[in-house]
Amino acid sequence: MQTLIMNVNGAPVTATVDARTLLVQLLRDELQLTGTHVACDTSQCGACTVHLDGVAVKACSVLAVQADGANVLTVEGIGASERLHPMQEAFREHHGLQCGFCTPGMIMAGIDIVRRHGTNLDEHTVRAELEGNICRCTGYHNIVLAIMAGAQAMAAIPAAAE
Amino acid sequence: MFPFTYHRPADLDAVCGLLAGNDEAKLLAGGQTLIATLKQRLASPTDLIDLSAVPGLEGISREGEALVIGAMTRHADVASSALVREALPVLAELAGVIGDPAVRNRGTIGGSIANNDPSADYPAACLALAATIVTDRREIAASDFFLGLFETALEPDEIILRILFPIGGKASYAKFPNPASRYAMAGALVWRGGLEVRVAITGAGQNGVFRWTVAEAALADDFTPAALASLALDGEEMIADIHGTGAYRAHLAGVMTRRAVARIVEQG
Numbered sequence: 094m095q096t097l098i099m100n101v102n103g104a105p106v107t108a109t110v111d112a113r114t115l116l117v118q119l120l121r122d123e124l125q126l127t128g129t130h131v132a133c134d135t136s137q138c139g140a141c142t143v144h145l146d147g148v149a150v151k152a153c154s155v156l157a158v159q160a161d162g163a164n165v166l167t168v169e170g171i172g173a174s175e176r177l178h179p180m181q182e183a184f185r186e187h188h189g190l191q192c193g194f195c196t197p198g199m200i201m202a203g204i205d206i207v208r209r210h211g212t213n214l215d216e217h218t219v220r221a222e223l224e225g226n227i228c229r230c231t232g233y234h235n236i237v238l239a240i241m242a243g244a245q246a247m248a249a250i251p252a253a254a255e
Numbered sequence: 256m257f258p259f260t261y262h263r264p265a266d267l268d269a270v271c272g273l274l275a276g277n278d279e280a281k282l283l284a285g286g287q288t289l290i291a292t293l294k295q296r297l298a299s300p301t302d303l304i305d306l307s308a309v310p311g312l313e314g315i316s317r318e319g320e321a322l323v324i325g326a327m328t329r330h331a332d333v334a335s336s337a338l339v340r341e342a343l344p345v346l347a348e349l350a351g352v353i354g355d356p357a358v359r360n361r362g363t364i365g366g367s368i369a370n371n372d373p374s375a376d377y378p379a380a381c382l383a384l385a386a387t388i389v390t391d392r393r394e395i396a397a398s399d400f401f402l403g404l405f406e407t408a409l410e411p412d413e414i415i416l417r418i419l420f421p422i423g424g425k426a427s428y429a430k431f432p433n434p435a436s437r438y439a440m441a442g443a444l445v446w447r448g449g450l451e452v453r454v455a456i457t458g459a460g461q462n463g464v465f466r467w468t469v470a471e472a473a474l475a476d477d478f479t480p481a482a483l484a485s486l487a488l489d490g491e492e493m494i495a496d497i498h499g500t501g502a503y504r505a506h507l508a509g510v511m512t513r514r515a516v517a518r519i520v521e522q523g
Contacts, residue, residue, distance in 0.1 A: 095261060111258075112258070112259060112260065112261040112303070113256040113258065113259070113293075115290075134294070135291060135294075136287065136291055136358065137435060137436070139355070139357060142357055145361075148331070148360040148361075149356060149357045149360055150357050150360055150361045151357045151358070151361075154286065154287055154290050154291060154358075154361070155286065155290070155361070156261070156286065156290060156303075158261045158263075158305075159283075159286065159305060159307065161263070202356065202357070205356065205357075205360070206356070209331075209335070209356070222356055224355040224356065224437065225354070225355025225356055225357045225358060226355075
């Protein structure tokens with residue numbers, strides 16, 4: 094067992110876990126942050142995408158112990174209870190989801206795309222950058238539209254890009 | 256996963272101490288392949304030694320006529336580095352097609368080459384660009400480093416510190432990714448400098464990454480895609496699995512090599 098201290102969605106967290114615990118298991122099972130999903134569990138589908146020290150990672154391929162001392166941001170930590178994050182709002186506006194299972198991963202990936210490519214995204218860039226996130230039911234089109242629109246909206250709120 | 260003890264030492268001496276006399280310990284870089292391996296119970300290290308807190312293993316710099324990349328440097332950082340793009344653009348391009356964005360944010364060059372997956376991209380870069388792998392005890396030429404499937408010249412307790420890539424020449428990497436895993440089904444890195452040509456093939460060989468010396472000789476004589484028209488790798492020596500036959504991979508390797516050559520010719 095190991096005791097970990099990290100910041101999750103801006104709040105300090107202490108947890109004692111077996112060394113084999115994955116970050117996604119810590120988030121879901123110990124911290125009840127079930128917005129981070131598990132689907133393939135083999136680092137392909139991206140449903141488990143979270144931000145670790147500011148960059149998108151697949152929480153099914155990171156050990157919880159590797160996040161000791163780190164900042165972890167999940168889909169629950171973006172936006173606020175009164176106001177959706179611009180990327181979340183864009184997914185709602187553009188109906189960038191159907192069953193919603195991939196959506197948290199898509200949203201976290203979308204925010205990382207903005208971090209790396211800026212807010213003026215074209216369709217080709219978004220499609221290429223979503224390589225690590227798989228959707229079963231929307232056919233991606235509205236997801237791409239949502240991410241492009243969410244990126245534009247993030248330009249208007251610089252602090253939201255954090 | 257089988258149980259293991261996790262360590263996160265703060266310096267290289269502590270890493271060496273943990274490794275000493277412990278052949279069952281594993282170093283953890285980004286973990287993008289190792290953690291998947293542990294989950295499948297295909298590896299059972301007694302100890303996992305996380306290198307993330309060790310200073311001096313990350314970073315990209317130019318030293319004389321070499322581009323120096325720290326072993327713990329993430330793929331995303333290589334791909335986006337202005338220095339890499341200027342000094343050795345093929346390396347930035349190659350790093351940018353490894354896995355996917357989240358994997359590139361996390362995976363490291365040292366971890367990739369230490370693992371020597373037969374389908375990984377960096378082994379082709381190291382071999383074709385004549386890189387030198389610097390460890391905590393010696394310098395190993397890439398041609399002596401990659402020994403075979405998941406096998407390298409590293410001793411169990413040896414630590415990769417950085418990789419030196421000579422600057423110069425023209426190069427291109429053409430990769431046919433597996434649609435699901437995005438590992439190379441065949442990848443060809445072609446480098447040309449003066450009268451010398453190097454061609455490294457990854458993804459296809461049963462023994463891992465290899466130099467296609469027959470193609471190198473033909474290209475040294477006539478650097479055009481047409482020079483390769485009558486050359487083919489032996490399908491019997493290529494990986495055959497559910498994704499493709501050996502003959503298919505042999506064919507793909509030829510196509511990728513010709514594309515890489517065409518791109519270099521195009522660039523002038």
